[in-house]
Amino acid sequence: MNIRETVQSPQIDPQKIDRLAELAIRVGLRLEPGQDLLVTAPVAALPLVRRIAVHAYEAGAGLVTPFLSDEEIALARYRHARNESFDRAPAWLYEGMGKAFDGNTARLAIVGEDPMLLADQDPEKVGRAGKANAIAYGPARDRITAFSINWNIVAYPTPGWARRVFPDLPEDEALARLADAIFSASRADGPDPLADWQRHNGELRARSAWLNERRFHSLHYTGPGTDLTIGLADGHEWMGGESRARNGITCNPNIPTEEVFTTPHAHRVEGFVRSTKPLSHQGSLIDGIEVRFEGGRIVSAKASRGEAVLHKLLDTDEGARRLGEVALVPHSSPISQSRLLFYNTLFDENAACHIALGQCYSKCFVDGETLTDDEIIARGGNRSFIHVDWMIGSNELDIDGVHADGRREAVFRKGEWT
């Protein structure tokens, strides 16, 4: 067959693909003339990558460099490679990406992988391969977490992903349903997606501003299986929606996004918390997470599913046991209301309040751009090779903001902003 002509699924509306591509370039990245662009995507997302290349060049892009990954090749490793393979990672490639970002190359990631791709593989190998990759990825990740350049993540519906979200539907129908859900959650299906995003960004900006006026010392979470106090970092700043990268470009890193978020204090988290949605991590599913924090550190952790993967994850490095992000999302968010479990953090984290293990965003500090690594750590920022979000919100979650003097204000009640 001719991949050029038939790679397009009839289940996925080409006009919506084009609108999502335009959104990724003009709202997600706000790509500026002369910027190069690095795109990573599963090969099944090729129809979107092609439209992204067109919109990038129309916006004046220098060079668009795509990296297409393939699930079959990823699986071939687990099926055929010898044991030593699982400690390897392409450090040279990630160092190169870091250099590209230093040269002001923008970064677009298209997600769409089968979230359970590695579910049947040896968790020990999955963990080792994930750790080796996370360590090697450092030079690229550092520029992204430091927000050196404009970056964006969008999603594309693939058959493998659709099968997981709609296991009871025929494949074509599942793909069509997932496509609708992605275009809708990404606000790419209205008559004027650019205007819709402008309004949405305004609402998120207002929520962040309210929290930044309050300057809470900590947040206190209560709900089923949860009684958790999360100290906020000294000089933390709440953010949401669009944000200004260090290269001066104001972009929307996540499409979709419904969260406002900031940096917790890595040493001031106490109590216990239970996850409310499954976490899909590097092809494995972790569900029913229950952890206890002491002095900011996870001292015990269990899971009803994927506990071995969770423990590998926590053992990545010292920072993997501490928090790097706390995020607020109302239970009434459109993604939550879709009642779908996407098995993908980009979507599921925007359906519920969540926290992240690992690396913090230096951007989530007042004057974060001017802080050194040591200053960030002194203020309670966390360092790690990982950054993994997991969902703790539900319609039974209450959150109080606690001031330094002990005064309390209701922030969330039954999963909604007060």
Place this chain on the structure above:
Amino acid sequence: MNIRETVQSPQIDPQKIDRLAELAIRVGLRLEPGQDLLVTAPVAALPLVRRIAVHAYEAGAGLVTPFLSDEEIALARYRHARNESFDRAPAWLYEGMGKAFDGNTARLAIVGEDPMLLADQDPEKVGRAGKANAIAYGPARDRITAFSINWNIVAYPTPGWARRVFPDLPEDEALARLADAIFSASRADGPDPLADWQRHNGELRARSAWLNERRFHSLHYTGPGTDLTIGLADGHEWMGGESRARNGITCNPNIPTEEVFTTPHAHRVEGFVRSTKPLSHQGSLIDGIEVRFEGGRIVSAKASRGEAVLHKLLDTDEGARRLGEVALVPHSSPISQSRLLFYNTLFDENAACHIALGQCYSKCFVDGETLTDDEIIARGGNRSFIHVDWMIGSNELDIDGVHADGRREAVFRKGEWT
């Protein structure tokens, strides 16, 4: 559609794909346990890349990193990018590849692009983009021309390529015919391809040994439109078929290969020569090349087609006007006998005697591994950002070997070994 299930063309025999993959890993690369592997391929060659990953991991590969390119994205640049884009290249990526090779990563290139992809684009932009890419590619190319690591090129039949080779056939039939031609020329369609390659390598080794005993000072070519004397570099060595890389691995860089070749003297080429087959260069076709050499340098050049691209190519750098390779292929070679024009150098150069503009192979010197760049140049080796082979052989070509004392020996008569 599900790319995983339907990317396979029914016109291409999966068993032959698998045999070609095995040949690439076990004969082309002789991949050693623990070696990483970098694979570049057009996205349409994904079925071969997947089998290559399987055979690589079965051979003990560390990590297989595929880079899939897409013709539509390449065209999007020419259709939509602003003028400045055509001076850009991903230097960071090629520097990274250079580092990977320094870390003993093996290199596999799968060719299969539509050879005329860029034929309708502005030759000035094609030339600039090609030059920018050639310059940026230096760190990767240097390791390949210096033969630092085992590398291999194989081909995969794609619909765009098949359309060019068989313009009068329906697309399915064209693809099936091209697939047959590739598997046959690659000696991948017999019952025991590994044994066939062992025998073939033995024959090429015998031809090289004969030429290395003779130690000709120059070769004198005569034929229609051709009266050319090519001085051979001081201490040149003829090679063919398998060859030992500096990392100690004996590999077969080209599948297919029918040539024995060595390094000409960059300053001792005199006379004129006419090409006998079209040259497909970076998506454009150059045909009817006629050039005149003085003191090793091309002082005049014309072409009946693609002359502008030829002139851009010659203007790449000073070394682009001098020779870096001279290769002998009998007119009776199987690829020549197929009477097909593949519009691809890997195949067409193995149908005819050829010469290459640009960079020489340091390997084609006695003790080439120990020579410095300056020593190679002192012996007549050429340096350039390009290495472009073009075909000058036919059944009307005679070649004499000329000794330093003027003595002559017939090497080729009417396109065949004497």
